Amino acid sequence: MGVGIEVSQLNAWYGTNHTLQDINLKIPANQATALIGPSGCGKSTFVRCINRMHETNPIGKVTGTIRVGDLDIYNDASPVEIRRRIGMVFQRPNPFPTMSIYDNVAAGLRLNGFSNRRILDEVVERSLKHAALWDEVKDDLKKKSGASLSGGQQQRLCIARALAVDPEILLMDEPASALDPVSTAKIEDLIFQLKSQYTIVIVTHNMQQAARVAERTGFFLNGRLVEFDSTHKIFTNPGDKRTEDYITGRFG
Amino acid sequence: MALAQKPSKANYLWRMFVNHAATTLAVVSTILVVAPLIAIFAYLVYKGASSLNLAFFTKTPAPVGETGGGMANAIVGSGILLALSSVLGVPIGIAAGIYLSEFGRGGRLANLVRFTADVLNGVPSIVMGIAIYSLIVLPQKHFSALSGGVALGIMMIPTITRTTEEMLLMVPNSIREAALGLGVPNWRSVLAITLKTASPGVITGCMLAFARVAGETAPLLFTAFGNQFWSANVNQPIAALPLQIYVYALSPYDEWHRLAWAGALVLIVLIVVSVALVRFVTTRGVLKGAN
Numbered sequence: 092m093g094v095g096i097e098v099s100q101l102n103a104w105y106g107t108n109h110t111l112q113d114i115n116l117k118i119p120a121n122q123a124t125a126l127i128g129p130s131g132c133g134k135s136t137f138v139r140c141i142n143r144m145h146e147t148n149p150i151g152k153v154t155g156t157i158r159v160g161d162l163d164i165y166n167d168a169s170p171v172e173i174r175r176r177i178g179m180v181f182q183r184p185n186p187f188p189t190m191s192i193y194d195n196v197a198a199g200l201r202l203n204g205f206s207n208r209r210i211l212d213e214v215v216e217r218s219l220k221h222a223a224l225w226d227e228v229k230d231d232l233k234k235k236s237g238a239s240l241s242g243g244q245q246q247r248l249c250i251a252r253a254l255a256v257d258p259e260i261l262l263m264d265e266p267a268s269a270l271d272p273v274s275t276a277k278i279e280d281l282i283f284q285l286k287s288q289y290t291i292v293i294v295t296h297n298m299q300q301a302a303r304v305a306e307r308t309g310f311f312l313n314g315r316l317v318e319f320d321s322t323h324k325i326f327t328n329p330g331d332k333r334t335e336d337y338i339t340g341r342f343g
Numbered sequence: 344m345a346l347a348q349k350p351s352k353a354n355y356l357w358r359m360f361v362n363h364a365a366t367t368l369a370v371v372s373t374i375l376v377v378a379p380l381i382a383i384f385a386y387l388v389y390k391g392a393s394s395l396n397l398a399f400f401t402k403t404p405a406p407v408g409e410t411g412g413g414m415a416n417a418i419v420g421s422g423i424l425l426a427l428s429s430v431l432g433v434p435i436g437i438a439a440g441i442y443l444s445e446f447g448r449g450g451r452l453a454n455l456v457r458f459t460a461d462v463l464n465g466v467p468s469i470v471m472g473i474a475i476y477s478l479i480v481l482p483q484k485h486f487s488a489l490s491g492g493v494a495l496g497i498m499m500i501p502t503i504t505r506t507t508e509e510m511l512l513m514v515p516n517s518i519r520e521a522a523l524g525l526g527v528p529n530w531r532s533v534l535a536i537t538l539k540t541a542s543p544g545v546i547t548g549c550m551l552a553f554a555r556v557a558g559e560t561a562p563l564l565f566t567a568f569g570n571q572f573w574s575a576n577v578n579q580p581i582a583a584l585p586l587q588i589y590v591y592a593l594s595p596y597d598e599w600h601r602l603a604w605a606g607a608l609v610l611i612v613l614i615v616v617s618v619a620l621v622r623f624v625t626t627r628g629v630l631k632g633a634n
Contacts, residue, residue: 142524144520144523144524147520147523171526171527171528172526173526174523174524174525174526175525175526176526178524178525179524181517181520181521181524183517185515185517185518185520185521186521187518187521187522187536187540188518188540189539189540189542198522198525198527198536199525199526199527202522202525202527202531202532202535202536203526203527249521252521252525253524253525256525256526
């Protein structure tokens, strides 16, 4: 089951660049939450703070608190534990090129020291089915490299890989921006099905996509969260002039 | 307007000419690169093949004046020396390369290590031999296979370190992030993901270093020293193919000259075979579609 995320007074920097300023919001459990905004507004940095990937950059710095369920992720746990509970799907599909499809999905468990063959088989099958990729790859799971799949299949493989470690939250950083419309539709279907079991946070440049998949939407601008409300409200009756300008295409 | 102009016949012929000229240049350069290797190999076969027989691979050198004898001890000795040097050079070289690319990137220590490796790469091999002579042979008061292995091993390190670093830097960052994002500890991600992704290039680096030291004579003159008899003891002087070739080639005897040619042929074949073997073993099981 998914858990909620509670962010208070979050600030983030890249070097001297103050990328996120005083972010406060509550992301509800078992829903999809979309984050929109022009390029460079901080939305990617924001999701990278949630699984502590921001700090892997030597010049990245974060202050403030993020609570995931009961856990204060910056004080109560190591980044490695946090990332096991909070899966991430990146903008460009990034399967491990030297690994087979099977090994890609099993990687998260294997690299954490898990080696029971029978359970691994089960997890790989279940994760690939969840990611709606099973039927397309079940015949050459161990024969083909993950890199030999098409872009859309690779992205679903990456989703399966993230699901295999059984996270509570799934962060998606523009997961469909490098894909064609058919693959994009498949990913969106998938988000629809997955949110019953996971809390999903999706960064997107595509406002229709936000409107289609997310219950709630946040609008970022210049490192600040301008507005956070139900998707319906954001797209039909935004409370802030800047949100309205953005979704009607007057800038950005 | 220039765009609307019809391509003229002369223009077309000129472009055809330039195209063919460039292709020819590339082909000629390729031949120039491959030719010396083929020429050397052909000459070695011509000069050395006739002296190759079973005794060459099974017997130790015959005393002066007697015919026959072989280089069995030198072949085994080279094997032992290269095994010793690889055990020393490969792990240290790869570990230092990992440090440069994954942990110390841009740091002061990393720059120092990189500079040191480049300087070490330029140290003449005879100097390496003298250095190891004074560091290991003199205190021990005897020549040994071990000191020869150390000299060759140290010579392998800079090549392996720099190629490992370059190959790791070529692994896209998105692959590292994918592993970290799964909750894999950093050290494990470096070994199981980053290094594995770069492994074909890293292995090439190791093979380059291996092939280079396999033919080295100078660092062995003051360390492994050479040996006319069987020895597999790492604390004793040991024979090596390049050393044996050196001694035989400088000798005044025709029989020894012929054996030197045969030895050079065997050395080259052994290097080619071992490099090809490592390549074959390590690229087996590579999946369809992996790059």
